[in-house]
Amino acid sequence: MTGRDMRRVLTGCLALTALHDREALLSSILDTAMDIACCDAGTLYLLEEDALHFCRMVTRSQHIRQGGHNDPIQLPPVPLEEQYVCSWAAIHNTSINVPDVRQDTRFDFTGSLRYDAMTGYRTQSMLVVPLSNDQGDLIGVMQLINALDERGDTVPFDPDMEFLISAIASQAALSVVNMQYAEQITALLNSLVGALSSAIDERSPYNAHHTRNMVRIAEAFLDDLKRRGDVHAFDDRQRRAFLMSIWLHDVGKLTVPPEIMDKETRLGPLLNDIHDRFRIIRLLDRIALLEGRIDAQEQQRRAAALTEAAALVERVNTAGYLSDEDLDAVNRFALRSYIDEGGNPRPWFTEPELERLRVRRGTLTDGEREIMQNHVVVTSKILSHVSFPKLFSAVPHWAGAHHELLNGKGYPAHLTAEDIPTEVRILTILDVFEALTAQDRPYKPAMPVDRALKVLEEMVDEGAIDGELFRLFRESKAWECVLGGSGT
Incomplete structure (x- = not known):
């Protein structure tokens, strides 16, 4: 391995570690390996559910680039069976260098040859490298196709290239795994946040x-x-x-x-207290009438005032905005009082009730709003x-x-x-x-x-x-x- 080769590998590895977007990372893995191997085509597979799924396909001489969210590859996954070269590399976690697929009898290349017949391409040399993490777990497989010499002719892959591409594959696998870990952590965080948000809302x-x-x-x-x-x-x-x-x-x-969160009206349960108090005041006024302490005209006047106050309370309780007129009325009735059963003077409205009735907009008092x-x-x-x-x-x-x-x-x-x-x-x-x-x-x-x-x-x-x-x-x-x- 020359110093130039080492620099190419290190540069490629550094480029992979700098990427944070999954789609960009997967594309860069294949492009970086193809650049270092100086080849015309390549395929990146990822292992999912005991099969190798096509992730990226590139054929530079035909300007073909497939894969990703916006251009998924419509090809069936390759089962993990040893007759397929990429599957063999995955099963045995070993690189395979094929000088000429048409002369090789170890593997079934009918899929590649069928693809050639459809596209007019000619697959010849192939270097297949597994992608494994630091625990030896398979992540996927990288298949490089048709190494090129200085004249642009197709040649076998140099055996020394296997080490370089394996180094890139190792870094690529580590980058993919790290990104998967980050995605899993983010997914966990998102699920917890979603559950927490639902709990808050509900x-x-x-x-x-x-x-x-x-x-x-x-x-x-x-x-x-x-x-x-x-x-x-x-x-x-x-x-x-x-x-x-x-x-x-x-x-x-x-x-x-x-x-406070669910407060539909200004008064809430205090409305019932006001209704109960007004009923008591009416009864006390009737008793006062029967005992001769007030006359009928005074009793009717008091009853009319209570009716007006009750209507005001109902209106203000649900109003979106408290008008100046209604606020003046609230302040006027705030001065009214009655004599309870023990002979003690009591106000028509308590201070907490008045605070709520004086809320200008919405249903919350200043304290509740705070x-x-x-x-x-x-x-x-x-x-x-x-x-x-x-x-x-x-x-x-x-x-x-x-x-x-x-x-x-x-x-x-x-x-x-x-x-x-x-x-x-x-x-x-x-x-x-x-x-x-x-x-x-x-x-x-x-x-x-x-x-x-x-x-x-x-x-x-x-x-x-x-x-x-x-x-x-x-x-x-x-x-x-x-x-x-x-x-x-």
């Missing part, structure tokens, strides 16, 4: 589809960015990390009490204790910042534009959009898509969200994978 029947819908919309949006070739498009590694942050963005809701908003802080704390692989190292920050706004008015850290990366900007848009259009929220009806887009547009005008990313999102119509194309 704690509340009103939040059961939020995360899954966000992931589906995100995937459609990222696909659209990739089709456009937009500068914001993610590569595969960025995409996986970003989707992981969506799956985990609400993990902090594990600490939010269900009575607990709900704290879920992002808890999300960051929980995820900071997870030893994420390097690929997912930014996930805790992205997930914990999905309520931050570019104008600094978000929470919990009040970050501004320069501190909010693209991933968080997209996550915020997706979270707001899904929340607005969700059909399972207890405190509001689902908002039509056109109205939700208008709300997001207003947030752009306020400097809260990224205008360019919002424009791309709107043009993508990514939500149609969840909501359909009706716009509702």
